[in-house]
Amino acid sequence: MNEREIRRKEMQDHLDAQKTQKDRNVMGQFSTPFPLALDMMTYMRKLLGTDDVSFVEPSIGTGVFYSAFTEVFGNKGQQVLGFEIDPHYFNPTKDFWDGFPIELRCSDFLAQKPDRLFDMLVANPPYVRHHHIDNETKVKLQNEILRKTGIRISGLAGLYCYFMMLSSAWLKEGGVSCWLVPSEFMDVNYGEAVKRYLLQNVELLHIHRFNADDLQFADALVSSCIVIFRNNRPAEKHKIQFTLGGNITAPEIVKMVSIQQLKADQKWTNLFTQEIQHDEHQAKLGDFFTVKRGIATGDNDFFILDKETIERYEIPQQFLRPILPSPRHIKSDRIKSDNGMPVVQHQQFLFCCSLPESVLKEKYPKVWEYVCLGYERGVQKGYICSRRTPWYSCEEREPAAIVVPYMGRSETSNRLFRFILNTSKAITTNVYLLLYPKPQYAHCIKDENVLEEIWHELNAIPTETLSRNGRFYGGGLRKMEPKELMQTPAKGIADLLVGRREYQQLSLFG
Numbered sequence: 001m002n003e004r005e006i007r008r009k010e011m012q013d014h015l016d017a018q019k020t021q022k023d024r025n026v027m028g029q030f031s032t033p034f035p036l037a038l039d040m041m042t043y044m045r046k047l048l049g050t051d052d053v054s055f056v057e058p059s060i061g062t063g064v065f066y067s068a069f070t071e072v073f074g075n076k077g078q079q080v081l082g083f084e085i086d087p088h089y090f091n092p093t094k095d096f097w098d099g100f101p102i103e104l105r106c107s108d109f110l111a112q113k114p115d116r117l118f119d120m121l122v123a124n125p126p127y128v129r130h131h132h133i134d135n136e137t138k139v140k141l142q143n144e145i146l147r148k149t150g151i152r153i154s155g156l157a158g159l160y161c162y163f164m165m166l167s168s169a170w171l172k173e174g175g176v177s178c179w180l181v182p183s184e185f186m187d188v189n190y191g192e193a194v195k196r197y198l199l200q201n202v203e204l205l206h207i208h209r210f211n212a213d214d215l216q217f218a219d220a221l222v223s224s225c226i227v228i229f230r231n232n233r234p235a236e237k238h239k240i241q242f243t244l245g246g247n248i249t250a251p252e253i254v255k256m257v258s259i260q261q262l263k264a265d266q267k268w269t270n271l272f273t274q275e276i277q278h279d280e281h282q283a284k285l286g287d288f289f290t291v292k293r294g295i296a297t298g299d300n301d302f303f304i305l306d307k308e309t310i311e312r313y314e315i316p317q318q319f320l321r322p323i324l325p326s327p328r329h330i331k332s333d334r335i336k337s338d339n340g341m342p343v344v345q346h347q348q349f350l351f352c353c354s355l356p357e358s359v360l361k362e363k364y365p366k367v368w369e370y371v372c373l374g375y376e377r378g379v380q381k382g383y384i385c386s387r388r389t390p391w392y393s394c395e396e397r398e399p400a401a402i403v404v405p406y407m408g409r410s411e412t413s414n415r416l417f418r419f420i421l422n423t424s425k426a427i428t429t430n431v432y433l434l435l436y437p438k439p440q441y442a443h444c445i446k447d448e449n450v451l452e453e454i455w456h457e458l459n460a461i462p463t464e465t466l467s468r469n470g471r472f473y474g475g476g477l478r479k480m481e482p483k484e485l486m487q488t489p490a491k492g493i494a495d496l497l498v499g500r501r502e503y504q505q506l507s508l509f510g
Contacts, residue, residue, distance in 0.1 A: 239258050285487070352393055
């Protein structure tokens with residue numbers, strides 16, 4: 001790292017420290033580490049094969065990519081243009097790079113029209129979540145993308161998606177674009193528009209995904225990937241390089257994936273490690289179980305009670321359901337039962353009452369006193385509670401014999417997703433996924449020995465198999481939604497429930 005880059009990093013740290021973490025989150029301001037910027041520029045130099053390139057950066061910040069550009073491509077008077085929307089960063093950056101052949105503009109890249117075209121675009125666009133984008137801006141950008149690409153993008157898309165899909169207007173034909181973005185677009189529904197753009201509107205060259213526990217930004221909880229594409233229409237038999245781990249110039253895993261396979265696969269993160277083509281006739285967990293999230297109370301602090309609160313307000317048993325505590329309080333993978341109550345350290349109960357207010361006031365004045373506490377706190381105004389009658393009632397849910405926390409972190413457990421055998425009558429909140437047997441298999445689950453075998457079989461599913469269908473976040477965090485868990489291969493469950501020969505004959509049992 002040269003002396004100039006050391007001074008730039010000091011300036012970056014000083015400017016970041018003057019903003020709160022919340023302010024930087026709202027604007028998506030997370031600087032790229034210089035070694036990573038240098039690695040990306042080195043890759044681009046090999047791809048382009050020349051130093052004589054023009055370069056545009058949509059969100060320059062303090063110029064970490066330009067610093068890497070001068071290191072790799074030299075400082076030979078190439079055309080370089082950088083945009084920065086925030087004067088807090090723009091003004092010091094302009095002073096810092098004074099005398100260098102770079103044009104800086106304090107403006108919104110997405111609101112500008114190209115006045116010239118460039119050979120190369122490299123960017124770490126602002127990671128602004130959709131709820132921080134005002135509706136007028138969102139609609140304007142959605143219409144602009146539809147007009148330029150013919151693709152409709154979801155209102156749930158983050159700002160980085162708009163940057164990627166509107167960037168080609170600044171590139172020459174054959175120009176190359178390199179993006180450091182969250183990898184979540186490869187799996188989530190709003191990412192479908194980005195994937196269509198990468199397959200239909202440009203020539204996708206390479207996607208590199210960092211390991212989920214290799215957090216590229218210490219202060220941004222997202223897992224990162226690098227996406228590289230050329231401003232050309234893709235060839236029909238074109239193949240894309242998928243790399244995983246290490247860095248983009250020296251990855252740990254390299255795979256070539258066809259456009260046809262990318263179009264067929266809903267979750268692209270599977271393709272980084274998937275060795276075998278997916279067999280559409282392979283048994284899945286969803287063939288045998290319906291998976292649901294636990295109940296959303298609307299306000300856990302109000303609806304989930306301990307024994308002390310129950311005694312204080314004399315809440316009768318008819319308004320209470322045993323409920324499992326947070327997964328962090330459950331150390332064992334087996335919940336034992338004591339007359340239906342879960343044997344756990346933190347015993348809790350769900351408050352649920354469907355009586356009208358007039359009846360509650362007359363017959364259960366102490367319970368009404370507790371409900372009034374909810375009124376004082378405004379619980380009834382919440383999104384979920386405001387749509388229930390009465391608002392202090394809750395969804396009815398049967399207990400599930402097998403539950404699994406819907407999120408896990410690799411650094412805290414050898415098993416990201418652990419299946420818990422629940423022999424009690426306790427229900428759960430929505431931090432769990434609940435497995436309910438399909439009607440044709442319900443009688444099997446009633447056999448305790450079969451249930452035990454199923455439980456062991458579920459916990460024998462490899463972590464990689466489970467996480468492949470889930471969602472990756474920074475710091476090793478994974479999440480699993482019901483439909484994703486139902487897609488998990490489950491041949492062992494099939495062999496257990498229907499027998500090998502019958503399974504081969506029938507193939508699927510919906």
